[in-house]
Amino acid sequence: MISQLSWKIGGQQGEGVESTDRIFSTALNRLGYYLYGYRHFSSRIKGGHTNNKIRISTKPIRAISDDLDILVAFDQESVDLNAKELRAGGVIVADAKFNPTVPEGVSAQLFAVPITAIAEELGTSLMKNMVASGASWALLGLPMEVFNQAVQEEFGRKGAAVVEKNIEAVKRGGDFVLAQAGGPLEAFKLEEADGKQKLFMIGNEAMGLGSIAAGCRLMSAYPITPASEVMEYLIKKLPKFGGTVIQTEDEIAAVTMAIGANYGGVRTMTASAGPGLSLMMEAIGLSGMTETPLVIIDTQRGGPSTGLPTKQEQSDINALIYGTHGEIPKVVIAPSTIEECFYDMIEAFNIAETYQVPVIVATDLQLSLGKQSCEQLDYDRIAIERGKLVTEELEPREDNKLFPRYAFTEDGISPRVLPGAKHGIHHVTGVEHDQEGRPSESAVNRRKMMDKRLGKLSQLRITDAVKADGPSEPADLLVVSMGSTGGTINEAQARLAQEGIATKHITVRQMHPFPNDLIEPYLQRAKQVVVLENNATGQLANLIKQNVGYHDKIVNLLKYDGTPFLPSEIYNACKELN
Numbered sequence: 001m002i003s004q005l006s007w008k009i010g011g012q013q014g015e016g017v018e019s020t021d022r023i024f025s026t027a028l029n030r031l032g033y034y035l036y037g038y039r040h041f042s043s044r045i046k047g048g049h050t051n052n053k054i055r056i057s058t059k060p061i062r063a064i065s066d067d068l069d070i071l072v073a074f075d076q077e078s079v080d081l082n083a084k085e086l087r088a089g090g091v092i093v094a095d096a097k098f099n100p101t102v103p104e105g106v107s108a109q110l111f112a113v114p115i116t117a118i119a120e121e122l123g124t125s126l127m128k129n130m131v132a133s134g135a136s137w138a139l140l141g142l143p144m145e146v147f148n149q150a151v152q153e154e155f156g157r158k159g160a161a162v163v164e165k166n167i168e169a170v171k172r173g174g175d176f177v178l179a180q181a182g183g184p185l186e187a188f189k190l191e192e193a194d195g196k197q198k199l200f201m202i203g204n205e206a207m208g209l210g211s212i213a214a215g216c217r218l219m220s221a222y223p224i225t226p227a228s229e230v231m232e233y234l235i236k237k238l239p240k241f242g243g244t245v246i247q248t249e250d251e252i253a254a255v256t257m258a259i260g261a262n263y264g265g266v267r268t269m270t271a272s273a274g275p276g277l278s279l280m281m282e283a284i285g286l287s288g289m290t291e292t293p294l295v296i297i298d299t300q301r302g303g304p305s306t307g308l309p310t311k312q313e314q315s316d317i318n319a320l321i322y323g324t325h326g327e328i329p330k331v332v333i334a335p336s337t338i339e340e341c342f343y344d345m346i347e348a349f350n351i352a353e354t355y356q357v358p359v360i361v362a363t364d365l366q367l368s369l370g371k372q373s374c375e376q377l378d379y380d381r382i383a384i385e386r387g388k389l390v391t392e393e394l395e396p397r398e399d400n401k402l403f404p405r406y407a408f409t410e411d412g413i414s415p416r417v418l419p420g421a422k423h424g425i426h427h428v429t430g431v432e433h434d435q436e437g438r439p440s441e442s443a444v445n446r447r448k449m450m451d452k453r454l455g456k457l458s459q460l461r462i463t464d465a466v467k468a469d470g471p472s473e474p475a476d477l478l479v480v481s482m483g484s485t486g487g488t489i490n491e492a493q494a495r496l497a498q499e500g501i502a503t504k505h506i507t508v509r510q511m512h513p514f515p516n517d518l519i520e521p522y523l524q525r526a527k528q529v530v531v532l533e534n535n536a537t538g539q540l541a542n543l544i545k546q547n548v549g550y551h552d553k554i555v556n557l558l559k560y561d562g563t564p565f566l567p568s569e570i571y572n573a574c575k576e577l578n
Contacts (some may be wrong), residue, residue, distance in 0.1 A: 001104050001191045004056045006065040007136065010051035010082050011074030013042050016129030019154070020072070021052035024133050026104070027150040028056055030201040031142065032193035036487070037371040038064045038564065042307045043225070049077055058128065062337065062372070062487020066568045070139070071108075072132050074115070075081065076100060085110060087185065093177065095128070111177050113134070118172045120328050122165055130166045131173035138174030141184030173478065199374040203367040204271075206374065207297055207386050208233035210345030211269055213382050216295075217243035218268040219256035223248055224278060225309045226365045227299040228272040249359045251276035255283040255296065261429070262293045264544040265389075265418040267349055268569040271297035274316050277305070281323045286430050290327025290455065291414065292407065293352035295345075299368040300483075302562050305409065311562030312365045314483050314537035320360050321512045327450070329457045331359040335367065336467070336486045338374040346382055347462055354387035355413060355456050364562045367484035388415045391536060394423035402426045402436040408448060412456040414546070457513050465510035466518040469493075475502040478526035478576060480519075482508050482540055485532055485565055492570035501578050508540065514547040523550045528577055536560040 007024070011017045018039075024033055036055045042048030055065050068085035071078070073094040083092065083106045090485045094100035097114040103111050111543045114430055118130040130151070137147050148167050155163045178184070201209075207229050208370045211219070219238065229279050235245045248254040254270045261268035263474040268454055272280065277298050287294040300316045301307025320332045331351055335344045342364065348359040394417070399401065407414045414435075417424035428436030433450060434440040467486075479489050493503050506522050508515075523544070531541035531554055538556040545551050557563055557573050 001187050002187075003191050004061070004065075005056045005069045005140075005188060005190055006053065006067060007056065007070045007072070008051055008068055008082060008085070009072040009074075010049065010078030011131065011559065012046075013048050013050040013069070014046035015074055016126065017050050017052055017074070018238035019195070020129040020133045021054065023147070023154050024137065025054050025129075025200065026153070027137070027142075027147040028054075029198060029373065030146050030150065032195040032198065033057065033190070034198070034373045035059050035371070036061045036064060036373070038290045039369055041310050044119070044213060045099045049081060051078065051082060051225070058188065058193055060373070063491050063566060063567055065514055065564050072134055072136050074098065074128070074132070087308075090308070091139065091185065093132065093139070095132070102195060102480065111139075111180050113173060113180075114177050115173065118176070118484065119169060122169055122172075127166060127169040130169035134173030137170070138142040138178050139185050139188060139388060141189055144170075144174070178467030197376070197545065199338075199376065200371060201338060202229060202369050202371045203335070203338055203363050204369065204551050205233050206338045206341035207271075207361065207363070208237065210342040211295075212237060212241055212243075213351070213379065214267065214346040214349040215384050216267045216269050216349065217241065217268065218258075218261050218266050219243075219245045220248050220254045220268065221245070221270045221272065222248050222254050224251075224273045224276050225298060226301055226368045227271040227273050229369065230297055230299075234339070237390075239576070251279040252283065255280040256286075258289050258296075259283060259290075259292050259294055263419070265491070267353075269295040269297065269349075271299065272539060273299050273301050274311070274319070275370065276321060277316065277323070279320075279566070280359040281325070285324040285326055285328055287358040287432050288324065288453065289432075290428055291416075293349075293356055294358040295352050296358065297350050298360055298362045300362060300364045308562045310365070313322045313534050313560060313562065314364045315536075315537075315539065316362065317511060317535075317539040320362055327454060329355065329357045329453050330512060331355070331357060331457065331460065331462075332362055333359065333462055334362045334373060334509055334511050335483045336366075336483055336507045336509060338372050342377055343381065343463070344564065346406040350385040351460070351462070353389065354385055355389065355460070356416060357456065362483075364483045388413055390415050390417045390421070390424070394421060396423050402438075404435045405437050406433060406449070406452075407435045408452055412452045458469050460512045460513060461515060461518070465515045467507040467509055468504065468522070470504040471502050473526040475504040476527040477501070477577060478504045478522055478529045479503055479505045479532045479570070479574065480508065480529060480540065480544065481505070482511070485534070488565045489532065489568050489570055491567035492574060495567070495571045496578075499575075501575065503574060511543070514543055516547045519544065520548050523553065526553065528555060529553045530555050530574060530577065532557040532565065534559050534564070
């Protein structure tokens with residue numbers, strides 16, 4: 001028996017690959033397995049090769065695997081493109097319709113199943129995804145009733161007849177391949193899972209759920225890959241909590257609407273990707289100047305311009321930190337796990353209101369769209385902090401003076417009132433202003449206001465601003481990362497440790513203001529530092545050099561071809577440096 005297995009399905013986009021993966025992984029989740037998924041898909045609605053890869057394990061995992069055990073293929077292109085990942089003795093389940101062949105040099109067992117023909121016998125070729133998934137499920141020897149339950153959940157809303165047809169498709173696919181194989185494959189029999197209930201979601205869903213838990217009741221946004229799922233999730237969920245989602249005409253409208261709603265006292269957010277973020281830059285400056293809370297999700301993807309809208313990249317860091325003209329206080333947070341996507345959204349809303357600043361939560365495509373197992377969330381950790389929001393009745397001001405919305409204070413944070421509060425009237429403008437919000441070009445006032453705003457975040461440190469793992473004692477080799485790459489690094493670390501090579505790994509979660517004091521001790525103790533990131537110019541490495549130093553120790557490990565790092569790539573790079 002084996003403790004983990006890797007399964008992939010490939011075909012043309014719009015052919016049912018996504019739904020097959022969804023039902024297959026849902027059934028595995030019901031059994032209590034840990035799952036980690038990766039979607040490779042084209043930037044078009046229909047057509048073009050797409051594949052979904054799932055790693056299944058009895059232990060927690062946070063990375064895609066180097067190799068592949070089972071490939072389900074709807075066409076020869078899927079075989080040709082993906083068979084090279086198969087380990088020796090791997091399995092291909094392919095539609096007999098296209099007379100599948102195994103590429104030269106690939107050692108794999110081929111099962112040609114009449115996937116389309118069986119589906120058509122049952123009434124429609126659309127059910128071929130159920131035939132295919134039934135075949136691969138049967139080879140694993142897993143309980144069929146669990147899979148049928150997942151089919152019921154997927155198609156139940158369409159009626160009993162549709163459910164029965166799909167269950168029959170699953171059965172026929174399984175029966176056919178078992179007749180060929182002579183029964184389930186012993187080499188692919190998984191150890192029993194722990195059976196514990198786990199959440200199974202993508203990062204976008206976790207951030208949407210975290211927003212609701214944080215008290216967000218309005219999202220204004222414009223659809224864009226890979227951020228759209230945040231919007232789609234909240235469209236379904238927010239109305240249940242008295243909230244709503246508004247699809248605006250563009251990203252400029254989305255962010256300015258969010259600023260206006262936050263000014264009115266409603267916790268509001270928006271979500272986008274690189275191109276949309278570019279359009280938001282002027283408005284982000286408005287949030288900083290008017291000291292209005294604002295939360296933005298940026299799901300990084302391949303750029304520049306339209307770039308690779310459906311592929312992995314971490315290249316927005318410079319834009320997130322330096323994109324706005326002028327100088328404003330701003331916070332950039334980069335979660336690295338599904339759990340952090342949830343908890344960081346709560347912290348983002350609290351920081352935005354406590355410090356009255358824009359907060360950007362930056363994920364990458366793999367974290368945003370890669371579906372993963374997640375431990376049960378601790379709702380007792382949730383606390384809502386609204387900072388210096390004045391809720392008590394205000395006293396009348398002498399000589400009809402306005403409320404000092406931008407008053408100079410020791411911590412740089414001024415009292416904030418909501419529109420309509422009696423005796424709370426004040427000016428709000430994007431130009432420089434005095435303590436009551438009136439436009440001011442006074443040189444003395446300008447300097448004091450700039451110092452007030454920019455000084456607010458000097459001591460800010462988010463929860464686990466720099467997260468460390470590896471041996472407790474210092475190691476000669478330090479690996480530094482951000483975003484979704486952490487789990488992949490951990491796997492490479494484990495392989496290196498087996499060979500006696502100790503490494504330390506830190507994940508930078510607070511990108512701005514940069515936590516120099518927390519990072520410097522790790523760099524000081526290491527002999528060599530590998531900074532790993534999905535971009536071409538080493539943006540995280542440059543941040544470290546700019547803020548902390550140690551230029552002579554830093555080595556870049558960059559990948560910018562649109563695909564995530566594999567454990568073997570990190571293992572090989574670190575071993576060469578040792």
